[in-house]
Each structure stands twice: as C-alpha cells, then as structure tokens.
Amino acid sequence: MSVFLNTFLPDTDPLSKLQVVDRGLNKQSTEASASPYKLIEEEDIRGLVKRRLPFSHKGTYGHALIIAGEIRTMGAAMLSAKGCLYGGAGLTTLSIPESGLTALNSTLPEVMFLERKQLIKMKSLKKYNAVAIGPGIGKLLDGMAVLEGLFALKRPIIADADALGLLAEHQDLLYHLPKDSILTPHVKEFDGLFGKHKNWWERLQTARTEAKKLGAVIVLKNQFTFIIDQQGDVMINQTGNPAMAQGGMGDVLTGLTAAYVAQGYSAKAAAILACFFHGKAGDELAAHHINVTASEVAREIPKAVKRFIDFKPED
Numbered sequence: 001m002s003v004f005l006n007t008f009l010p011d012t013d014p015l016s017k018l019q020v021v022d023r024g025l026n027k028q029s030t031e032a033s034a035s036p037y038k039l040i041e042e043e044d045i046r047g048l049v050k051r052r053l054p055f056s057h058k059g060t061y062g063h064a065l066i067i068a069g070e071i072r073t074m075g076a077a078m079l080s081a082k083g084c085l086y087g088g089a090g091l092t093t094l095s096i097p098e099s100g101l102t103a104l105n106s107t108l109p110e111v112m113f114l115e116r117k118q119l120i121k122m123k124s125l126k127k128y129n130a131v132a133i134g135p136g137i138g139k140l141l142d143g144m145a146v147l148e149g150l151f152a153l154k155r156p157i158i159a160d161a162d163a164l165g166l167l168a169e170h171q172d173l174l175y176h177l178p179k180d181s182i183l184t185p186h187v188k189e190f191d192g193l194f195g196k197h198k199n200w201w202e203r204l205q206t207a208r209t210e211a212k213k214l215g216a217v218i219v220l221k222n223q224f225t226f227i228i229d230q231q232g233d234v235m236i237n238q239t240g241n242p243a244m245a246q247g248g249m250g251d252v253l254t255g256l257t258a259a260y261v262a263q264g265y266s267a268k269a270a271a272i273l274a275c276f277f278h279g280k281a282g283d284e285l286a287a288h289h290i291n292v293t294a295s296e297v298a299r300e301i302p303k304a305v306k307r308f309i310d311f312k313p314e315d
C-alpha cells in the first residue's frame with residue numbers, strides 16, 4: 001500500500017497528500033518512478049553501518065572536535081561530547097571556556113580539551129576528521145570569527161543551535177558554507193535561517209532548494225526528522241518518540257553526527273545513522289520510561305547499535 005508524505009507532517013497541505021513516499025533508499029533518484037521522498041528502513045541502515053574492525057585502534061575511528069558551551073550552557077557541551085563519545089569516535093576533543101574544565105574532567109574523563117583561544121590557529125584544526133559547532137555557545141564566544149575561519153579552511157562542518165543563529169544573522173556567510181556540511185536545525189532554527197513558512201510542506205520545499213544551493217545536508221528535526229541531501233532528496237527517519245522531548249536531546253544528536261563523520265561516513269550517511277540510532281536508543285529506553293533524559297539516550301547508543309547489528313531478521 002502506498003504511503004503519502006502528509007503521514008509524516010504535523011500539519012496538512014493538499015500537495016503533501018499527493019506525494020508518494022518510497023519505502024527504503026534503494027530506488028535511484030534518476031529512475032522515472034522514484035519519489036524525492038524516501039522512508040528510511042532498517043535494511044538501509046544494515047547496508048550503511050560498519051562493524052568495528054579486529055585490527056583497529058583509536059586512530060581508525062577518527063578524531064572529532066566539538067566547539068560548544070558557555071558558562072550557563074556548559075551542559076550542552078557535555079551532552080554533545082557524550083553523544084560523540086558514545087557514538088564511537090576514536091578521539092573526542094571539546095573546546096569550551098576554561099570555567100568548564102573541572103566539569104569536563106570529572107564527568108567525561110575520556111574527552112580532551114582545547115582552549116578557546118587555540119581556535120584561531122585554524123591550521124591546527126586540520127587534524128580533526130570532524131568539526132561540530134554550536135550547542136550552547138551563546139554569544140560569548142566570538143562565534144563569527146571561528147565560523148569564518150572554519151569556512152576559510154573549506155572543511156565541512158556540523159552546525160547546530162547557536163551556530164545556526166549566527167548564520168541566520170549573517171546570510172552572506174551562510175552561502176559560503178563548505179560543501180558537504182551538515183546543518184541540524186529544529187523548526188524555529190530552520191525558519192530563522194530561511195524565513196517563516198506557512199506549513200511543513202512549504203518548509204520542506206525550501207529545505208530541498210537550500211540543501212541543493214548550499215551543497216549541504218540539512219537535518220530538519222521534528223517528531224519525524226527529515227534529512228535532505230545535496231540533491232534535494234528527503235529521507236524520513238522513523239525512530240524517536242515523545243519521551244525524548246527534553247532539553248539537550250539535539251546536543252547529543254550533534255555529537256553523534258560528528259562521531260559518524262569522524263569515522264569516515266559521508267555527510268548523508270552520518271546524518272542518517274545519527275538520526276536513526278539516536279531515535280532507536282530513545283525508543284528502547286521509552287519501552288520502560290515515560291520520559292528519557294539526553295544523557296540516558298547518549299549512554300544507550302552503543303547498546304542500541306550493537307543490538308541492531310547483532311540482530312538477525314530470522315531471530
């Protein structure tokens with residue numbers, strides 16, 4: 001039976017009721033019968049996710065840098081670093097104000113620290129396999145200078161939260177976003193970046209146009225999260241649930257996305273895997289909890305991935 005796009009939108013538009021959603025990501029967009037809207041199925045994830053290799057070491061799984069946090073929102077930085085750590089990055093470095101160092105060392109001893117002032121030495125940032133910026137940075141960090149520096153390196157970034165706010169205020173910079181970057185806005189952040197929308201159908205059309213224009217992946221977060229790739233195709237994530245509607249959940253997703261980019265996945269694959277396993281971890285916890293915290297979701301991720309990889313459909 002056909003499934004239509006309106007099923008996944010919180011509001012309706014007559015056009016969304018006419019759009020068929022393909023099940024799975026296999027159909028090539030070039031096929032005449034292919035829909036630009038695709039539902040991510042477990043089989044797709046099985047085809048994407050890689051097992052850890054027997055002869056491997058921390059260097060095999062990449063080094064992620066997360067630029068996050070200020071005095072009042074240091075928690076956002078810790079949550080992003082947690083998402084990255086539990087997402088399996090070989091090394092995670094967190095750039096926070098020094099006032100957060102004790103918290104970092106006591107809560108996440110595996111994570112390294114990079115002083116904020118080091119961020120201006122852009123060449124030294126080349127060693128990182130993934131760079132994420134935004135959760136809780138507020139306006140204290142000279143975010144614009146850091147973003148400009150990162151853009152000059154032409155290295156893809158993952159931008160979330162306050163970094164999206166900065167890009168919304170500086171549209172000239174937005175259109176210099178390095179190709180294959182990942183933007184992870186929720187609905188308010190999306191409209192901040194690209195203008196107000198009457199409904200979700202219109203928002204999705206803008207997302208498709210902008211992802212193509214920017215050559216970036218847009219992760220438009222909601223109950224069903226839409227991952228829009230550089231060709232303007234929309235992949236719909238089905239995992240996740242209302243127990244996850246708590247502050248900090250998006251910060252974990254940012255860190256998790258960075259972990260997958262660091263491990264060598266493409267921007268599109270990293271975004272798909274991060275949304276799928278973030279939601280999957282939340283679903284497994286929600287089977288026994290009315291609500292789940294962002295920290296709990298982060299901690300559940302390695303179990304959720306392992307269970308998924310080991311599960312055989314005939315079990």
Ligand SMILES: NC(=O)C1=CN([C@@H]2O[C@H](COP(=O)(O)OP(=O)(O)OC[C@H]3O[C@@H](n4cnc5c(N)ncnc54)[C@H](O)[C@@H]3O)[C@@H](O)[C@H]2O)[C@@H](O)CC1
Nearest residue numbers: 072073074075076135136137161162186187188247248251
């Ligand atoms: N422990 C911490 O330090 C935390 C820090 N956080 C950081 O704090 C900064 C600001 O976060 P705020 O929560 O104040 O601002 P946001 O821009 O995330 O949210 C502002 C308001 O927008 C609305 N909104 C958000 N998502 C929506 C959705 N999907 N649908 C409809 N309305 C929606 C809600 O009313 C929300 O109160 C960010 O940088 C964020 O990363 C938050 O993630 C919460 C936890």
Ligand SMILES: Nc1ncnc2c1ncn2[C@@H]1O[C@H](COP(=O)(O)OP(=O)(O)O)[C@@H](O)[C@H]1O
Nearest residue numbers: 186221222223240241242245247248249250251
């Ligand atoms: N009702 C829900 N169903 C599915 N996923 C949800 C639900 N509520 C929140 N989430 C997920 O939690 C995350 C929230 O991200 P965000 O709004 O950026 O949170 P924060 O800014 O507090 O970190 C997104 O990945 C979103 O898909």
